[in-house]
Amino acid sequence: MQLHSSRRAAPSVLLSMTHPNRELFYRQRALLRRAVPAGFPSPADDYVEQRISLDEHLIGRRESTFFMRVAGESMRGLGIFDGDLLVVDRALPATSGCVVIAVVDGEFTVKQLLHTPEGQVLRAAHPDYADMRIKPEQDFSIWGVVSWNVHKH
Amino acid sequence: MKRAIALVDCNNFYVSCERLFRPDLEGKPVVILSNNDGCVVSRSQEVRDLGIMMAAPWFKLKDLAKKHGIIALSSNYALYADLSNRVMRLLAQYAPNQEIYSIDECFLDMTGMTELTRHGQQMRHTVRQYVGIPVCVGIASTKTLAKLANHVAKKQPHFNGVCNFNDLPVDELNTLLEKIEVGEVWGVGRRTTLRLQQMGITTVLNLKNSPASRIRAEFGVVLARTLSELGGTVCLELDELSSPRQQIICSRSFGASVVQLSELEQAVIAYTTRAAEKLRQSHSLATCVQVSIRTSPHQARQYQPDMNIPLAEPTDDTRVLCHAALSGLRQIYRSGYTYQKAGVTLSGIIAASDRPRTLFDDVAAPSAALMATIDGINRRMGSGTIRLLGEGIKKNWAMKRGNRSPRYTTELTELAVAKA
Incomplete structure (x- = not known):
């Protein structure tokens, strides 16, 4: 951040009165003076900060972050609704309890992942949907971990 | 100091991009077609195994495609460009210098670094996990050799995707080079290959062992330079800053x-x-x-x-x-x-x-x-x-891209759908 107060007569230090080319000094000073804004300087000048960027906040790693769209109601209990925008980070480890994008039989599904002694389970957040226990022979993989969902009200 | 130059190349890049968002295409024969769906520009391994060549005109393949259930997609350059950028940015973190050579390959200068093979494995793993694209890594003392090392890493599964020529004893390296046809050498085109073959130079090892004076006299300075590169002398440096476009x-x-x-x-x-x-x-x-x-x-x-x-x-x-x-x-x-x-x-x-x-x-x-x-x-x-x-508004002349996949990463309205 640039800390700058327009009240200081900073320009004149660029060339001094003892400068061999005094004419240049006066001319330059006149030019610089013209650039100094009139009126009171803003008291907030010293406090200007970068505006909040959702992009930076929601996207940890640009290389590994993708967006997906939700279709269905099975994740309502965790606040994920039909039509929501999912922020998916492929770099995050798929630990037990996190919401993941899983590939089951060639299709994307969003569910909560649980590591149990009997193997991996995909759990919905809706009373009508039963747990899905992953069988060893099943075509299954974790595509990425859902880090955020964006819901429009 | 011995130079260490890596060539990282994405496997079947366009097909891999499509499969990232279409996991159901995994294990199936897939081709990507050029603009106007003219000819094949990328093939999955299953399609290579059927003997279908690059640049084959699609209309000639339709019967074969039907027989083997080949899935043909139009090229989706918006998707490929975005995934390529992600891969290149990740790889840039592994070396001080990077030359992006094409949409799916780059050179990295890893001179002075240790444990290069392990590094190569880590690159593969990270790119695969973060972007979902499989890559192979070839490491050698020159760019020309790195290209060949990459070829070996792709073709010979026991290298597990990373082949480091710098780690191999000379006789082992020569055994590998003996098995590669001379036409695989970077910069050796079809006509040069034919002429080399007529001179009895059929393998990379043959070329490497040819007298430089003869090659220079017959083919000129460019192939002579290739020859020195095969011998381990760097003639082609990494072109880091892409020079301003000429056109x-x-x-x-x-x-x-x-x-x-x-x-x-x-x-x-x-x-x-x-x-x-x-x-x-x-x-x-x-x-x-x-x-x-x-x-x-x-x-x-x-x-x-x-x-x-x-x-x-x-x-x-x-x-x-x-x-x-x-x-x-x-x-x-x-x-x-x-x-x-x-x-x-x-x-x-x-x-x-x-x-x-x-x-x-x-x-x-x-x-x-x-x-x-x-x-x-x-x-x-x-x-x-x-x-x-x-x-114009009604563009009769516009390109045909009949079967283009959605632009999953560049259009908010075309995102992949996750079932809930």
Whole structure:
């Protein structure tokens, strides 16, 4: 951040009165003076900060972050609704309890992942949907971990 | 110090991009077709195993495709470009110098680093996990050898995707090079291969062991340089900073054949607009516009003219460039031919900051503001939102991309869907 107060007569230090080319000094000073804004300087000048960027906040790693769209109601209990925008980070480890994008039989599904002694389970957040226990022979993989969902009200 | 140069190459890049968002295509034979769905530009391993070659015309493959259930997709360059950028940015973190050689491969200078094979495995693993694209890594003391090391890493599964020539004893390396055909060497084209074969040089090892004087006398300095690189002497350095573009080309085949000047004009305006956008993206100005049109090579009556139109002063203004391109087109157009392709090339490119100052600079300022505004709107609202009306509204000539997948990473309306 640039800390700058327009009240200081900073320009004149660029060339001094003892400068061999005094004419240049006066001319330059006149030019610089013209650039100094009139009126009171803003008291907030010293406090200007970068505006909040959702992009930076929601996207940890640009290389590994993708967006997906939700279709269905099975994740309502965790606040994920039909039509929501999912922020998916492929770099995050798929630990037990996190919401993941899983590939089951060639299709994307969003569910909560649980590591149990009997193997991996995909759990919905809706009373009508039963747990899905992953069988060893099943075509299954974790595509990425859902880090955020964006819901429009 | 012995140099260590890595070549990282994505496996079946376009197919891998499609499979990332279509996991159901895993394990199935998939081809990606070129613009206008003309010929094969990327093949999955399953398709390679069927013996289908690169650049094979699709219409000749339709029976075979039906028999084996080959899935053909139109190319989706928006998707490929985005995934390529992600891969390249990740790889750049692994070495001080990177040369992006093409959309799916880059060189990394890893000289002075230790445990290169382990590093290579880590690169593979990270790119696979973060972006979902499988890559292979070849490491050697020169770029030419690194290309071959990559070839070995791809073809021989026991290397597990990373082959480091620098780690191999000379006799083992030579055994590998003996098994690779000379045509696989970087920069050795089909005609050179034939001539080499006639001289009895059929393998990479044969070429490596050929006397340099003979190769230089028969083939010239370029192949002599390749020969030194095969011997481990660096002749080709990494080209880190991509030099400013010498020219910008936008040239495409039409979706349907075109006879009338008015339709050619629309296409030329559209292509010039696209080229001008690229020109402004690279903060450059053009001093010359070339326009070319051509008839189908399958036709009896051929006509393939082109014309250069020098500009009064360097510019990046779409309107000025279009005006020049159209004046050229009108001079070379002849009625009675069926045209298949048009192209626009901007050349004599200089950096916008090097523009010679003229008396009329004030006149140029509003043009820059207008172009910046148009580019801004098209970036935000989708390309082509604002365009010259001359491009036409109903574009009969536009490219056919019948089976293009959604632009999963660049269009909010085309995201992949996760079932809940």
